Amino acid sequence: MDSMTNKLKLIRLGLDTKYEFMVYIHAGCSIDKSEGFETYTQVVVSCNNKSIVATLTIVTSDILKMNQASLSEIAWQRLGANEGDEITITHLSPVTSLRYVRAKIYGNTISSQGFDEIMTDIVAGRYSNIHLASFITACAKENLSITETTDLTNAMIRTGEILHWDHPFIMDKHSVGGIPGNRTTPIVVTIVAAAGLMIPKTSSRAITSPSGTADTIETMTSVTININKMREIVNKEGGCFVWGGAIGLSPGDDIIIRVERPLDLDSESQMIASVLAKKVSAGATHVVIDIPVGPTAKIRTDQTFLRLKEYFSIIGKTVGLNVMVLKFDGIQPLGIGIGPALEAKDILAILRNEINVPSDLKNKAIDIAGAILELGKKSPLGKGKELAKQILDSGAAYKKFIAICEAQGGFREPTSAPYIYDINATHAGLVTSIDNRNLAMVAKLAGAPHDPAAGIEFFAKINTPVDVGQTMYRIHAQTKDELEYAMAFARSMPNIVNIIRD
Numbered sequence: 001m002d003s004m005t006n007k008l009k010l011i012r013l014g015l016d017t018k019y020e021f022m023v024y025i026h027a028g029c030s031i032d033k034s035e036g037f038e039t040y041t042q043v044v045v046s047c048n049n050k051s052i053v054a055t056l057t058i059v060t061s062d063i064l065k066m067n068q069a070s071l072s073e074i075a076w077q078r079l080g081a082n083e084g085d086e087i088t089i090t091h092l093s094p095v096t097s098l099r100y101v102r103a104k105i106y107g108n109t110i111s112s113q114g115f116d117e118i119m120t121d122i123v124a125g126r127y128s129n130i131h132l133a134s135f136i137t138a139c140a141k142e143n144l145s146i147t148e149t150t151d152l153t154n155a156m157i158r159t160g161e162i163l164h165w166d167h168p169f170i171m172d173k174h175s176v177g178g179i180p181g182n183r184t185t186p187i188v189v190t191i192v193a194a195a196g197l198m199i200p201k202t203s204s205r206a207i208t209s210p211s212g213t214a215d216t217i218e219t220m221t222s223v224t225i226n227i228n229k230m231r232e233i234v235n236k237e238g239g240c241f242v243w244g245g246a247i248g249l250s251p252g253d254d255i256i257i258r259v260e261r262p263l264d265l266d267s268e269s270q271m272i273a274s275v276l277a278k279k280v281s282a283g284a285t286h287v288v289i290d291i292p293v294g295p296t297a298k299i300r301t302d303q304t305f306l307r308l309k310e311y312f313s314i315i316g317k318t319v320g321l322n323v324m325v326l327k328f329d330g331i332q333p334l335g336i337g338i339g340p341a342l343e344a345k346d347i348l349a350i351l352r353n354e355i356n357v358p359s360d361l362k363n364k365a366i367d368i369a370g371a372i373l374e375l376g377k378k379s380p381l382g383k384g385k386e387l388a389k390q391i392l393d394s395g396a397a398y399k400k401f402i403a404i405c406e407a408q409g410g411f412r413e414p415t416s417a418p419y420i421y422d423i424n425a426t427h428a429g430l431v432t433s434i435d436n437r438n439l440a441m442v443a444k445l446a447g448a449p450h451d452p453a454a455g456i457e458f459f460a461k462i463n464t465p466v467d468v469g470q471t472m473y474r475i476h477a478q479t480k481d482e483l484e485y486a487m488a489f490a491r492s493m494p495n496i497v498n499i500i501r502d
Contacts, residue, residue, distance in 0.1 A: 178298025292330025339455015
């Protein structure tokens with residue numbers, strides 16, 4: 001077909017398909033007639049030297065003219081397209097790296113070359129969301145060996161940019177998550193940076209949780225920082241809080257996460273590869289990994305913890321990282337807030353040394369910061385926690401936090417949601433266990449993280465005595481409908497907080 005007639009002009013219809021790449025054309029347009037496209041065909045959409053694989057939808061109304069096309073909002077973003085730009089739509093050629101995905105589904109091993117080809121195709125936009133979902137599922141559970149996980153990590157690193165810093169110790173930390181709250185990163189980063197170490201922290205948005213670190217920080221300052229600005233901030237302040245998706249480090253990982261989120265999957269091997277690839281890409285040399293373990297946490301057994309510890313340590317060494325893995329209690333939420341703004345309020349209370357701060361969150365942040373200070377030779381072995389506490393208690397960490405926020409565009413107080421509802425104890429007794437997964441679900445149904453102020457305040461820690469009618473947790477929502485949705489689920493799960501009667 002003539003290239004000039006194979007072009008359609010983009011108009012923006014404001015179609016939100018969440019994470020699905022969609023392209024819309026009129027039923028009578030020349031491309032549809034000549035190429036024989038049908039609704040739900042997978043096609044290649046090209047614009048401004050970028051391409052994506054998208055699902056085609058044929059429009060029969062006059063919302064589009066014959067020479068026009070539109071995209072879903074996520075597709076506009078991925079292509080970097082503007083209204084009035086021209087796109088071309090072509091048939092999807094066979095993606096040869098999918099043979100490795102199909103082989104893995106049938107139990108075969110993916111080679112290093114296979115992972116390189118897969119990640120190259122993913123970054124180039126040749127994988128549709130269906131292809132990505134197949135790859136994620138094929139690698140889920142414990143389907144990748146330690147060699148395959150190493151090869152996947154290296155493939156992720158090779159398909160992105162690597163930052164280089166002129167310092168011998170570049171520190172970093174990561175939590176595998178699975179526990180509501182648990183937002184230690186902003187506290188740890190500010191303690192470590194205040195101590196004089198460099199910690200260029202890049203963080204993810206939520207995948208399966210009510211908030212990611214980037215979501216929480218974004219309630220207080222901008223996290224969408226480019227690489228040049230990130231360098232400037234870190235060289236000046238020693239640390240930063242940057243959303244990893246904004247700077248394009250390990251871009252294949254960001255694409256995979258986009259599909260993992262609606263699948264509600266976060267496989268161990270892909271998680272390890274994701275974490276370590278991001279750390280290498282950010283230029284880290286020393287990393288502390290926080291792994292909460294508990295019956296309703298993401299990591300539920302000591303056996304799984306030991307396997308992850310081994311994988312993180314071995315693969316980390318292979319890719320040039322000094323990795324320390326720490327095990328923490330994952331039986332209950334950490335802090336009071338669950339959800340971006342509510343977690344931010346916990347962080348500020350601790351940094352400001354307010355009275356009655358959540359001691360569990362504070363103590364864990366001090367533990368992690370202390371380990372990093374020892375790794376970075378800022379403290380003798382066994383003395384890191386003492387130094388971390390001193391920096392926090394002196395106000396130096398809060399001063400550093402505000403300085404980093406100002407460098408990233410300015411500090412603002414986190415907001416509050418207009419609607420709340422208390423879930424109260426139906427009988428007196430002792431709190432013996434907490435269902436972390438369903439508690440997190442309540443926070444998500446209330447609107448977290450897409451409504452930053454939504455979530456939960458949690459008050460019923462394990463081994464706490466409660467009276468009849470005492471508030472166990474408080475739901476926060478931006479709208480009445482979301483509040484009612486979360487309330488209905490919470491009522492259907494009366495044992496989220498398990499209370500043994502007196």
